Amino acid sequence: MSGRIAVAAVKPGWPMMVARLWLCLCLGIAVRSGSAIAADRTEPKRIVVLHSFGRDFRPWSEYARSVKAELEQQAPWPLDIQEHTLLSARFNNPGPEQPFVDYLRSLYEGCPPDIVISVGAPAARFGQKYRTQLFPETPMVLTAVEQRLVNRAELTDRDAVISVHNDFAASFSSILQVLPDTRTIAVVLGVSPLEKFWLDEIKREAKLFEHRVLFEWYSGLSFQEILTRASALPQHTVLFWGLMSVDGAGVTHEGDAALRRLRAIANAPIFSYQDAFFGGQTVGGPMHSTAESGRRTADAVLRILAGEKPRSVSVESIQFAVPRYDWREMQRWGINERNLPQGSEVLYREPNIWETYRWQMVLIAAVILMQAGLISGLLHQHRRRRLAEVESRQRLAELAHVNRYAAVGELTTSIAHELNQPLGSILTNAETAELMLKGASPDLDEIREILADIRRDDQRASEVIRRLRSILRKTPFETAEIDLNETVGEAIGFLRAVADRRKIALRYVPAGNALDVKGDTVQLQQVILNLIINAIEALAETEARAREVVVTTVRAGAFAEIRIEDSGPGIANSNLKDVFNPFFTTKPQGMGMGLTICRTIVEAHRGQIIAENKPTGGALFTIRLPIAE
Ligand code: ADP
Numbered sequence: 001m002s003g004r005i006a007v008a009a010v011k012p013g014w015p016m017m018v019a020r021l022w023l024c025l026c027l028g029i030a031v032r033s034g035s036a037i038a039a040d041r042t043e044p045k046r047i048v049v050l051h052s053f054g055r056d057f058r059p060w061s062e063y064a065r066s067v068k069a070e071l072e073q074q075a076p077w078p079l080d081i082q083e084h085t086l087l088s089a090r091f092n093n094p095g096p097e098q099p100f101v102d103y104l105r106s107l108y109e110g111c112p113p114d115i116v117i118s119v120g121a122p123a124a125r126f127g128q129k130y131r132t133q134l135f136p137e138t139p140m141v142l143t144a145v146e147q148r149l150v151n152r153a154e155l156t157d158r159d160a161v162i163s164v165h166n167d168f169a170a171s172f173s174s175i176l177q178v179l180p181d182t183r184t185i186a187v188v189l190g191v192s193p194l195e196k197f198w199l200d201e202i203k204r205e206a207k208l209f210e211h212r213v214l215f216e217w218y219s220g221l222s223f224q225e226i227l228t229r230a231s232a233l234p235q236h237t238v239l240f241w242g243l244m245s246v247d248g249a250g251v252t253h254e255g256d257a258a259l260r261r262l263r264a265i266a267n268a269p270i271f272s273y274q275d276a277f278f279g280g281q282t283v284g285g286p287m288h289s290t291a292e293s294g295r296r297t298a299d300a301v302l303r304i305l306a307g308e309k310p311r312s313v314s315v316e317s318i319q320f321a322v323p324r325y326d327w328r329e330m331q332r333w334g335i336n337e338r339n340l341p342q343g344s345e346v347l348y349r350e351p352n353i354w355e356t357y358r359w360q361m362v363l364i365a366a367v368i369l370m371q372a373g374l375i376s377g378l379l380h381q382h383r384r385r386r387l388a389e390v391e392s393r394q395r396l397a398e399l400a401h402v403n404r405y406a407a408v409g410e411l412t413t414s415i416a417h418e419l420n421q422p423l424g425s426i427l428t429n430a431e432t433a434e435l436m437l438k439g440a441s442p443d444l445d446e447i448r449e450i451l452a453d454i455r456r457d458d459q460r461a462s463e464v465i466r467r468l469r470s471i472l473r474k475t476p477f478e479t480a481e482i483d484l485n486e487t488v489g490e491a492i493g494f495l496r497a498v499a500d501r502r503k504i505a506l507r508y509v510p511a512g513n514a515l516d517v518k519g520d521t522v523q524l525q526q527v528i529l530n531l532i533i534n535a536i537e538a539l540a541e542t543e544a545r546a547r548e549v550v551v552t553t554v555r556a557g558a559f560a561e562i563r564i565e566d567s568g569p570g571i572a573n574s575n576l577k578d579v580f581n582p583f584f585t586t587k588p589q590g591m592g593m594g595l596t597i598c599r600t601i602v603e604a605h606r607g608q609i610i611a612e613n614k615p616t617g618g619a620l621f622t623i624r625l626p627i628a629e
Contacts (some may be wrong), residue, residue: 044078045305047071050127050134051085052120052194053245056255059276059290060120063144066294067301074302082113086126089204093369100344101130108135115301116140121149121194122476128154139310143297147317148201149194149522160310162297164288165317166198168205171240171273172213174285174323181236182213188262189219189242190253198242222249223258228267241272241282256281269333273320279348283333284325287339293318392600399597410436417497422457424528429454467494470522477520477604481628484515484524484560485553491528492551495536504539505548506532515553515560516628523601527609530594531564531621537587538568538619559607560627565620579611 034393045433049068052060064083071079084104112135124142128151131140142150150163152600176182179503187202189195199219206215223244244258256277263270263281272278275287284473316561323341327349330337354361423497433450466492492508499506528551535549552563571579578584580599585592595611602609607625614620 003325010388042078044080045075046111046113047081047301048081048108048116048138049081049083050116050123050568052118052122054085054254055083057245058256058259059274059288060144062276062290063257063293063297064119066290067119067143067297070294070298071301074298075305077305082364086123097126097130101133104130104134112138114138114305117297117301118142119144121145123575125151128159132158139304141304141310142295143294143300149197155550158310160300160304160314162293162300162315163220163317164293165319166201166273166288167286168202168273168603169208170286170320172206172209175238175240175271176209176212177323177341178283178285178335179236179238180339182238184214184216184234185209185235185240186216186218186230186237186268187240187242188244189217189248190245191220191494192246195219195243195245206479220248221246223251223253223261224249227261227265230262233266233268234508237268239266239270241269241270241277269329269335275321278324279326283329283335284323284347286320286323288318289321292321298412305484355389399593413466415468417492417500418493419461422460422464425457426454426461428458428483478525479518479520479605481516482519482521482524484517484519484562484625485510487519487521487524488551488553488562489526491525492532492614494529495532498533499549502536502540503547504536505546507548507550509550509552511553511555511560513555515555515576517560517605517625518602518628519605519625524605527598527601527623528562528564530598531623534594535564535566535568535619538570539566542568555627556624557622558627562623562625563620564623565614565618567618570617570619571611575614576611576613580609 020266025391029056049064051057051064055061055064068081071081079169086100100565103290110193115137116127116138117132118124118140124145127134127140127142131138137158139158139160141160141162145161145163146166147163148166150161155161172185175185185206189199189202196219199217203215203217209215218229221229226247233239239262241259243261244253246252247258259270259277259281269283271279271285273280273285273287274290276290278284278287296315296318303313304310314614323344325335325340325344327346329335330346340346429450431449433454435502436447436450489508489510492506496506532551539547539549546567549566552561552565554561554563572586575584575586580595581592583592584595599609602625605625607623610624612620612622
């Protein structure tokens with residue numbers, strides 16, 4: 001008995017007999033004639049699958065899986081699938097196969113399977129070689145076998161072939177199309193008899209490309225050595241994964257562990273012709289489709305089980321499927337989609353952020369748009385407001401200017417009085433000086449003093465004119481740091497004569513300390529003039545005993561206050577809330593704009609104006625302006 005045979009070959013004897021009986025009983029299979037089995041649809045169909053290398057040996061494991069899946073999905077009968085592995089195919093010098101043959105024969109003698117499926121060339125060869133000993137009457141489907149490996153001479157009427165065609169030329173050609181700068185193709189292959197066969201075949205097909213690209217053959221190397229080489233490949237090299245069943249050191253590589261290790265370490269892309277290796281490790285290209293082979297094989301098996309002749313269901317040479325590429329590998333190796341062969345499919349495309357979060361993005365975009373709309377709306381409004389503000393300031397300045405002209409009427413007497421005084425003095429002093437000069441010995445010192453007086457009076461007159469011009473000047477709103485005491489005092493100076501004439505005492509009580517505020521002198525004086533004129537006008541209507549207007553400036557915390565109070569009748573309580581409204585007036589000739597202008601000017605100075613009645617009678621207007629820092 002060889003240790004290299006998969007299932008321990010049990011010598012026929014009582015234990016084997018028991019095993020066989022158990023197998024038949026378990027499956028509920030009575031030994032019947034073929035036609036009786038076919039007739040009964042509830043009887044399970046018994047299928048034997050012969051594997052070439054092992055049940056987990058890629059790519060054949062994938063072919064077998066695909067066939068079984070198709071069968072289970074489509075079979076109208078219950079299925080009993082028995083699988084056996086021909087491990088001897090893994091070894092270069094396999095031991096004797098006979099014990100394994102004996103084991104199978106004793107297992108199926110008396111209850112042969114309904115069909116045998118061989119997966120891969122070694123299993124096909126084994127099935128053909130031993131069928132007379134094992135299942136002489138049982139039909140066999142040879143699948144996942146390359147057409148060059150089909151032993152046609154020994155095919156019988158009970159055999160169906162589902163072969164494939166390995167078109168390595170197509171593989172190399174597509175590699176050069178996808179990566180046109182490729183200079184070297186390193187072919188990875190093991191050393192099992194099957195792999196040796198393919199080494200020669202691939203070399204033969206590679207000849208066509210030798211003028212364009214250099215081939216390196218990683219056959220006969222240990223897999224460790226292959227890994228070392230693959231980790232330091234020169235630029236423009238690609239790896240072609242042929243097969244790795246048994247490496248040069250005699251190590252068997254099952255599943256896709258070897259390929260995964262290679263993929264992890266290699267500094268070059270890996271191509272293959274089997275889609276069993278696609279989807280994580282290889283870039284792709286024209287490949288066999290295990291699904292397609294699985295479908296065709298299952299179809300043939302079912303037709304044979306239904307009674308069709310095996311020969312008539314053979315499928316010769318399934319070609320490579322439409323080229324498929326792994327998008328992730330393409331990104332990794334910088335493969336341009338434009339270089340792919342026409343009609344290629346690109347799989348595993350990672351959705352971009354837009355595809356993954358489409359709704360969230362739409363929502364965010366909508367919110368951003370809405371916000372942008374709101375912001376631009378607000379900016380637009382803000383701009384309009386600022387324009388309106390500037391315009392209203394302009395209008396205010398114009399209105400204030402007109403208002404000042406109106407006030408000039410009131411001021412005429414005052415101005416005339418103020419001018420008359422210095423002019424009268426100048427005249428008197430000039431006449432006195434003339435008389436003195438006519439004398440025999442004029443007192444020059446006294447004349448000098450008289451001239452000094454004349455000059456002083458002249459300056460006083462000039463000052464009156466300057467103030468009048470300044471208050472009538474049409475200026476834009478301009479702020480500067482000003483002393484409020486001085487500004488108020490100057491405004492009061494204009495009205496002193498008016499008050500005197502009307503027999504009104506106009507008193508000014510400035511704050512003891514300087515009150516610096518930021519403001520426009522002309523505008524603030526306009527406010528004070530308006531309020532004092534209003535107070536004088538209010539007093540004109542009353543017979544009050546003490547007819548006086550008192551103007552006070554005082555510091556109140558962070559504010560400077562100007563209080564203008566009179567002893568007049570005050571403001572009717574019902575009117576208090578309206579006095580600052582435009583066109584509110586109780587005077588027959590009034591315009592009702594004075595207080596409106598006052599309030600607008602004060603607010604433009606970030607200040608406040610309040611109208612109230614004093615408890616002792618008379619109105620009190622308080623202007624509060626922030627002290628300049
Ligand atoms: P006008 O002087 O043209 O009437 P104003 O806006 O200056 O316009 O004043 C509006 C109204 O406020 C006046 O008509 C008057 O009724 C009232 N007012 C203003 N100042 C006083 C005051 N010192 N005493 C009593 N009433 C006043």
